[in-house]
Amino acid sequence: MRLRRQKPDSAGTNRRGGHTEPDVFADGVHDLPGSSADEAILEVRKLSVAYVIDAGFVMAVDRVDLDLGRGEFLGVVGESGCGKSTLLFGIAQLLSPPARIVGGSVNFHGKEIAGLSDKQLRHIRWREYSVVMQSAMNALNPVKTVAGQMRDVCKAHSDMSDDEIRQRSEEVLRLVSIDPVHLDSYPHQLSGGMRQRSMIAMALLFTPDLVIMDEPTSALDVVAQRSLMVQIKELQERLGFAVIFVTHDMSLISNFSDRLAVMYAGQIVELGDTRQLFDSPLHPYTQGLLEAFPSIRGPKRHLLGIPGQPPDLAKPPPGCPFAPRCPQVMAKCTTIEPPLLDVQEDLVRCLLYENGPPEALAANAPTPVEIQELPERLPAGSAAGPGEGTSQ
Amino acid sequence: MSDPLLRTEGLTRHFRLGGLFGKRTLHAVDDVNLMVGRREIVALVGESGSGKSTIARLLAMVYKPTAGEIYFEDRPLSRLRSRRDQLEYRGNVPMVFQDPYSSLNPAYRVSHGLRRGMKLHRPDLDRHQRVEEIERVMNAVGLVPADIMLRKFPYEMSGGQRQRVGFAQALGYRPKLILADEPVSMLDVSIRIGLLNVMSELREREDVSFLYITHDVASARYIADRVIVMYAGYIVEEGLTEDVLQRPKHPYTQLLLSAVPDPKAIVAVSGSTDASEPPKVVDPKEGCRFQPRCPYAVAECETITPRLRMLGVEHRAACHVAVPDEAQEGGASSSERGNELADPSPSTASPRPV
Numbered sequence: 001m002r003l004r005r006q007k008p009d010s011a012g013t014n015r016r017g018g019h020t021e022p023d024v025f026a027d028g029v030h031d032l033p034g035s036s037a038d039e040a041i042l043e044v045r046k047l048s049v050a051y052v053i054d055a056g057f058v059m060a061v062d063r064v065d066l067d068l069g070r071g072e073f074l075g076v077v078g079e080s081g082c083g084k085s086t087l088l089f090g091i092a093q094l095l096s097p098p099a100r101i102v103g104g105s106v107n108f109h110g111k112e113i114a115g116l117s118d119k120q121l122r123h124i125r126w127r128e129y130s131v132v133m134q135s136a137m138n139a140l141n142p143v144k145t146v147a148g149q150m151r152d153v154c155k156a157h158s159d160m161s162d163d164e165i166r167q168r169s170e171e172v173l174r175l176v177s178i179d180p181v182h183l184d185s186y187p188h189q190l191s192g193g194m195r196q197r198s199m200i201a202m203a204l205l206f207t208p209d210l211v212i213m214d215e216p217t218s219a220l221d222v223v224a225q226r227s228l229m230v231q232i233k234e235l236q237e238r239l240g241f242a243v244i245f246v247t248h249d250m251s252l253i254s255n256f257s258d259r260l261a262v263m264y265a266g267q268i269v270e271l272g273d274t275r276q277l278f279d280s281p282l283h284p285y286t287q288g289l290l291e292a293f294p295s296i297r298g299p300k301r302h303l304l305g306i307p308g309q310p311p312d313l314a315k316p317p318p319g320c321p322f323a324p325r326c327p328q329v330m331a332k333c334t335t336i337e338p339p340l341l342d343v344q345e346d347l348v349r350c351l352l353y354e355n356g357p358p359e360a361l362a363a364n365a366p367t368p369v370e371i372q373e374l375p376e377r378l379p380a381g382s383a384a385g386p387g388e389g390t391s392q
Numbered sequence: 393m394s395d396p397l398l399r400t401e402g403l404t405r406h407f408r409l410g411g412l413f414g415k416r417t418l419h420a421v422d423d424v425n426l427m428v429g430r431r432e433i434v435a436l437v438g439e440s441g442s443g444k445s446t447i448a449r450l451l452a453m454v455y456k457p458t459a460g461e462i463y464f465e466d467r468p469l470s471r472l473r474s475r476r477d478q479l480e481y482r483g484n485v486p487m488v489f490q491d492p493y494s495s496l497n498p499a500y501r502v503s504h505g506l507r508r509g510m511k512l513h514r515p516d517l518d519r520h521q522r523v524e525e526i527e528r529v530m531n532a533v534g535l536v537p538a539d540i541m542l543r544k545f546p547y548e549m550s551g552g553q554r555q556r557v558g559f560a561q562a563l564g565y566r567p568k569l570i571l572a573d574e575p576v577s578m579l580d581v582s583i584r585i586g587l588l589n590v591m592s593e594l595r596e597r598e599d600v601s602f603l604y605i606t607h608d609v610a611s612a613r614y615i616a617d618r619v620i621v622m623y624a625g626y627i628v629e630e631g632l633t634e635d636v637l638q639r640p641k642h643p644y645t646q647l648l649l650s651a652v653p654d655p656k657a658i659v660a661v662s663g664s665t666d667a668s669e670p671p672k673v674v675d676p677k678e679g680c681r682f683q684p685r686c687p688y689a690v691a692e693c694e695t696i697t698p699r700l701r702m703l704g705v706e707h708r709a710a711c712h713v714a715v716p717d718e719a720q721e722g723g724a725s726s727s728e729r730g731n732e733l734a735d736p737s738p739s740t741a742s743p744r745p746v
Contacts, residue, residue, distance in 0.1 A: 079580040080551075192440070221439035221607050226651035248581060251653040292582045294614035296637055296652050303614070305585035309550045 041209050041242060042068040042091070047104035047114075049083070049090040052097075058313045060086040062266035063104065065340070068242050070209065073233070075257035075274065076246045077289075081310055083266040084246045085134075085214055090114075091244070092131050092212050093121055109209070126157045129210040130203035132196075135219055139199060140187040146173075146198050147183035153205055172201040175235060193224035200232065204239070211236075213245045217252065229256055250289055254278055262286050265311050265321035272346030282348040284326045320351065328352060397569055397601055398451070398485070399427040402460035405446055409674065419673050420446040422625040423460070425700075428569060431595055433602045435612035435633070437648070438622035441673070444605045447622075448573045451603070452487045453478065465568075483513035483565035490574040492554035496546040502557050503542040506530075506564055513565040529563040532598065533590055552583035559590060569601040570594075576611065588615050609652050613637055618706075621645050624671035624681035627700060631707030639717070641709035643686045680712070688713045 049061035060083040068074055078084045089095045091106055093113055106114040109128065113121065133139035141149055150169040154160050160168065170180040176197040187195055196216055203211050213232070217225040233256050236243055247253055253260065253274070260277045262270040262285065270283040281287045288306040308325035311317050317324060323333040333351055343353045403424040409416045421443040428434050438444045449455045451462060453469065462469040464481060472478050489495040496505060506526050510517065517525060530538035533556040546554055555575055562570050572591065576584040592615050594600050606612055612619055612633065619636045621629040621644065629642040640646045671681045680686070683693040692712050700708040704717035 079582060222609070222651045222653075223439060223647055226653070249653070250581070254653060289582060292585050294585070294588075294610045295654065296610045296613055296649060297654065300614070302589075303585045304589075306582035307586070309552070309583070 039069045040067050041070050041109055042066070043105075043107040044091060045105045045107070047087070047090055047106060048102045049086050049095060049099055050102045051099050056314065057102075059316065060099065060266050060313060061090055064266075064268055066091075066261065066268070066271075068210070068244065071236070071240045071242055072259065073236060073243045073245065073257045075253035075260045076244060076263060077248065077250045077253065077260065078263035079248060079310060081313070082263045083313075084248075084263050087263070088131075088212055088214050088244065088246050092129065093125075094131065122157065126153060126203075126208065127206045128208050129212060130206070130208045132199050132203050132211060132213040132216045134215040140195060142187055145184050145186055146190075150183075150202055150205060153202060157206065168205060169201075172204050173198065175204060176201045176231060191224075192220050193228060196220065196228060197231070200228075200235075204235070204241075207239055208241055210242045210244070213243060215247050216245075218247070218249075225252065232256070251293060262289070265316065266313060267321070267349060268340070268347070269322065269349045270346060271340075272348075276344075276346060280344075282343055282346055282353065283322075283350050284328050284352070285322050288325075288327070320349075395430050396427050396463075396466075397430045397432075398462065398464050400424055400451075400460060400462050403447070403450060403457055403462060404459040405443075405450055405455055406458045416674050419625045419676055421450065424625075424627055426620055426627065426630075428601050428603055430568075431599055431601055432618065433591065433595055433604055433616045435616035435619045436603060436605045436622060437607065437609055437612050437619055439607060439648075441624075441671075442622040443625040444622050445573055448487060448571045448603065448605055451485060452571055453482065479513060484567055485569045485571060486562035486565050486567050487571040487573060488555070488558045488562050488575050491578055492551050492558055493546075493578070495558060496554055498546050500545075501542065502544050502546065502549075505557070505561055506542070509561050510564045525564065526560075529560045532563060532594065533557075533560045534586075535560060550583070551579050552587060555579060555587055556590065559587075559594070563594065563598060563600070567600055569603065571603050571605070573605045574607070575604075577606070577608065584611065585614075591615055609637065609648060621648070624673050624676070626681065626697075626710060628682065628711070629707075629709040630700070631704065635704060635707045639704070639707075641703050641707065641714040642682075642711045643688055643713070644682045645709075647685075680710075 044064060044066040046063045046065060047061060048059065048063055050057040050059050062083070064087055066074070076084050076087065086095070086099060089099070090101055093106070093116065095101065101114050104114070105112055108124070111124075113124065140146075144152075147166070147169055150172075151162070151165050154165045154168070166183075169183055173180050173183060178194055178197055178201065182190060182194065182198070187198075190198065196219070199216065200211075216232075217228050220228060229252065232243070232245075235241075245253060245257060250260075257274045259272065260270075260274045261268050262277075262283065264285050270277065270281070270286045272282075277286065278290065281290055285306070291303060292305045294300075294303060306325055311321050311324065317334070319332075319334040319336055320326070320338050323329050326333065330351065336351060338349045338351045338354075340347045340349045341353045403421060403426075404419075405421040407418040407420055408414050409418055424443075424447060426434070426436075426447075436444045436447065446455065450457055464485065469481065472481055496502070503526065506529070507522065510522050510525060514522075514525070526542065527538045530536070530541060535541040535553065535556050541549075541553070546557075549557070555578075558575070559570070575591075576587050579587065588611055591602055591604070595602065602615075604612065604616055609619075616633050618631065619629075619633045620627055621636065621642065623642075623644045629636060629640065629645045636645065637649065640649055671684075673681070678697055679695050680689070680693040680698050683689045686693065690713060696712070698710040698712050700710045701714075702716070703709050703714055707717070
């Protein structure tokens with residue numbers, strides 16, 4: 001476990017919600033588990049991103065705090081629509097209307113980058129942080145060779161000579177174990193895995209300190225996915241860049257990330273050490289997610305998933321956004337918005353832990369989903385039940 | 393095992409590349425013999441490009457096979473000439489598609505698709521019976537209350553609900569086998585299980601079989617009785633789910649299983665990364681198509697295409713190197729299975745090249 005960081009800045013920066021809930025951060029200083037201060041390369045504070053539409057706005061990212069240490073691998077998981085990609089774009093300053101940052105700050109290398117113009121950003125983009133997009137087929141230019149696209153990047157962000165560019169391009173391709181002959185290939189001549197690898201190679205052209213990845217493996221099959229993950233991890237350990245890795249597949253990230261942030265309805269609901277989060281998840285949503293996918297090993301169990309569906313962010317419910325689907329919901333959950341509580345070195349946004357660590361609760365907290373041995377065939381009537389099929 | 397409902401013999405589909413005079417052929421599906429029994433869930437597992445969706449389309453009569461035959465209830469599909477016969481078959485074997493966001497017509501309410509399908513495939517029902525039947529299938533897939541859900545437009549529904557509509561439409565035809573082509577891959581993790589449970593339940597209550605096509609081995613294990621693993625157009629391994637997953641014979645199956653992320657296992661991150669080269673399916677030569685990636689390849693793998701061999705009870709793999717199960721572990725099941733081996737029932741004896 002890394003050292004926790006005492007955050008030097010003023011009180012209140014980290015207080016969420018801001019209404020009637022008891023103030024758990026009495027001193028206003030609320031440290032994020034993460035790296036020590038001199039190592040942090042990215043500090044996100046109360047970042048809010050909204051999609052501004054005619055009918056009002058949709059709060060896609062709601063007061064998110066994140067710290068990222070040098071060389072750290074942070075996973076961000078959540079379901080579609082939870083704001084994880086929007087958060088990434090907010091950090092990378094890639095939002096385009098109608099999305100815009102409506103509050104908070106993104107501090108990268110001690111510099112505020114939220115609100116910088118494209119011209120100002122050009123000096124740090126790609127050189128200090130780069131982004132790997134979800135679908136390599138769409139992110140690569142179909143009518144340009146890989147070398148041509150790398151040249152574009154280098155010309156835009158540096159004044160390298162053509163020879164230098166060629167040399168560097170070959171280097172980065174070798175880094176991701178692609179034969180440099182493919183520099184003259186067009187994207188359609190590469191397999192899905194190779195396309196994604198060349199995207200990563202491109203992101204490493206200037207050896208940035210931070211690589212932001214938005215589901216880079218989601219278009220690949222499991223075998224290619226696995227080998228890409230291993231490769232990303234190896235490169236990261238070798239070159240020492242930090243990674244923010246967004247994915248909807250929690251199991252994918254389990255063996256690779258140092259810390260994990262679980263997002264739900266635009267907020268971080270749990271943030272902590274990956275191993276610990278998998279071994280003892282605190283938030284009912286995380287518990288539900290972990291119980292939602294079947295395993296290929298161990299006994300077969302009947303799983304229920306999480307009934308219901310995520311809230312409409314245009315009209316978020318009062319209180320905890322997970323309350324309507326929560327198996328451990330309490331009366332106050334629908335009125336009080338839970339703050340991010342510090343429990344056992346994890347941060348969790350749930351009122352269950354208001355009064356301290358879970359030992360006190362362990363006795364009366366029901367298990368999140370009922371677990372039973374799966375019979376040879378599932379009993380009739382067990383399935384369709386209260387799934388997301390029921391109307392709200 | 394149950395009676396065969398649908399089986400294929402030497403099913404093959406090639407695509408010609410490069411326009412009218414193209415000389416190259418892509419071997420999407422080669423010599424596939426598969427069988428789906430009554431009330432059985434069979435999972436067809438493989439990576440993208442392995443031919444699993446092509447099989448679904450062949451079975452749905454979207455494509456015509458290049459060679460081979462499909463038998464549904466022992467009647468060859470190539471004999472279904474009249475529109476009536478074809479309609480009947482399509483009603484018996486409907487398909488549920490991968491993408492619930494594009495498989496429903498956005499301009500019509502949910503009820504529209506259900507009504508049209510039912511008019512076409514169940515002409516015996518009158519108006520009132522149709523309404524009742526629609527309500528019944530909506531309830532069966534968990535879309536309640538049916539009257540409210542039926543009035544919705546697709547955009548008013550979540551992905552999981554839309555996919556349930558897909559299943560309701562298929563169910564409206566009183567099908568015997570539903571071809572489910574990656575039905576949950578576009579859905580969120582927390583929703584997937586609900587839909588897999590719906591499939592299991594439909595098998596119980598509606599006596600439907602499923603051919604569940606997926607790349608997600610864990611979900612296949614969750615609902616399927618048998619698993620068929622495909623690689624580059626060939627079936628490389630098939631057998632009862634637990635046999636295949638716990639004692640994989642084919643090196644590809646082993647690779648596939650080792651790649652499945654498991655949060656509970658602490659896996660060493662280092663180690664050999666598979667080159668994961670896509671297999672050559674355009675004008676392939678004789679020989680095992682997995683050979684370039686295979687750690688156990690021997691000389692004959694390069695020249696002789698391996699055929700499926702019986703390596704255990706109801707467990708076949710197409711590999712020169714794989715070794716058969718030793719004597720079965722004891723217990724009641726082994727003697728029972730032993731009988732089956734000695735005297736293969738006609739249903740399981742679909743001809744397979746040896």
